[in-house]
Amino acid sequence: MKVVIILAICALTAVAAVPIPEEERVSGENGWYIPQTDGSLVWVSIEEGEKMLDELENKEEIEGRLSTVPVSFYLYTNRNPSKKQKITETAKSINNSDFDASNPTRFVIHGWTQSYTAGMNKDIRAAWLGRGKYNVIIVDWARARSVDYATSVVAVPKVGKKVASMINYLVENFGMSLEETEVIGHSLGAHIAGYAGKNTKHGLLHAIVGLDPALPLFSYNKPNKRLNANDANYVESIQTNGGQLGFLKPIGKGAFYPNGGKSQPGCLLDVTGACSHGRSTSYYAEAVARDDFPSMSCGDYQEAVKDACGSSYSGVKMGAVTNAYMVNGDYYVPVHSSSPYGYGYA
Template sequence: MKVFIVLAALLAAVSAVPIEERVNGENGWYVPQADGSFEWMTTKDAEEMLNNAAQIEGRISTNAVNFYLYTKSNPTDGKKIESKASSIEGSHFNKDHGTRFVIHGWTQKYTDDMNTRITKAWLSKGDYNVIVVDWSRARSVDYASSVLAVPGAGAKVGEMIKYLHEHHGLSLDSLEVIGHSLGAHVAGYAGKTVGDRRIHTIVGLDPALPLFSYDKPAKRLSTDDAHYVESIQTNGGKLGFLKPIGKGAFYPNGGKKQPGCGLDATGSCSHGRSVLYYAEAITEDNFGTIKCSDYEDAVSKKCGSTYSSVRMGAITNAYMVDGDFYVPVNDKAPFGKIE
């Protein structure tokens, strides 16, 4: 009887100890798996795993990064370019045209829909050098392996930007680097590599949250990586960040879940909407926005109903935008709403 009473007391004591609530991005992450499921990893375990893996990564890294140039002269057949004179001079690269680097995320490659949509959108608006980045380690079935490859991939993109600027007249003042998900952080590391805020604009399309910390801006896309950083946040708190990443942070439908995506258990539909919205914003300039006092008001849709003069994704945002914006959207294309 005494034993039973002691055991009961111990069980009561254990049950009284609060179990720490799992908050994605705060005390750990729900890390996506290849089969669409998620596995919880605490901050401590994740940092230990990433630190140990980074040591191995440094010794065996084979993170190939390739660049494919699209212009109005070759809008659908990308020309592979390298950082050497014969390669650039033998391509359609034109220093007098604005340049766009486009960077895909996990499990993708350069010919995937995200890249073709954005390339087509920019070429429909004028003469641009659209350089699509293909970083091979993104196709690792292990998400953490792709995360480990982000700094190196970003450095290689940054080196290519510096090469084109120093040797072939690429204008940094008209340069825009666009990255989706993990690709947004690759863009951030490209900006860090170029340094001195010399990249004009970086656009992060729902920058990836799992295994990235908001309080460690040196290890993710941050507002210091370019003259202007814009973030379009569509699956905040799950696959993407909820707290503002850009100097201009845009929250379509409050930034967590997108209309027309149904149940969207994995978040992939809402996550991918950032790409569809951005491509439409380029061609249509039709995403009206409502200025919010802070991101929490944007998420809770408590920013009033008065539209601002700012359009999400507009090329002029670099000169006029600072703050958090709620973006009303439709559940199907055209997604943008204007007053």
């Protein structure tokens, strides 16, 4: 499959009428730098990338692969904080687990190349369970571990629908409250969270948190094909590698830009952006556990990127549990180069 995708990219590049000079390339505007498993980045134009996705999707529809996208759900609660319980959409499975619909529920979705054992899942799970009684459901989607990024992107909508199906099942059969349910996703997982929100049957999710939502092969001007601010009652985005692996333009109703949102302190020689991209998950876990990321309110995201939002704290903290009731806008967030990253309890 990897050879097929590389050949497809090369073929598409060869037939491009006017190749885009490197100095004119703006990721997300006239093309994307597509990440490879070896850490390198391959440029494709918007037209090339969209054609590649269409061809991949048609091929997988014919082969029936999109209808069998494997997704697993692992439950953790205060009664089983470190030992997973695999749950399925059956009464026997849920009844035999420690799921308690009277407690709030958090779904956590990893990004490309990762699995349910990823460090972000452990950190976020521990942060929520440290706050009190919660159902934390870790979503494992096997197509994240496809060799090629594009084949994982094609699976995103279907995975999101499967997450929504589990949410709908728990609401309908066990009384889980959407008002107390949040979905947290990193990178491609953020867009899966968006598709989950688009497909809930009984109202909107309370909140979705997108941790540096993936930019490559997603378009800002196509909000129905990515996470957007209407996918839940409140959508928050923590944007840490904007313009490279993540979006720079605001994704959430509340969009937070640590260190301006492009790169993060402490991520030295971060040529591929992987360090800054992953830092969003560390910030979020710390925000849940410590509530220590004060922010400055900005007129727009350009001000946040330039750190031109003044020096007075806004009273809004990135990742705060109360943000769903009060936040709307773009925010600059000062951060340290090492943990704890937040500037404290200001």
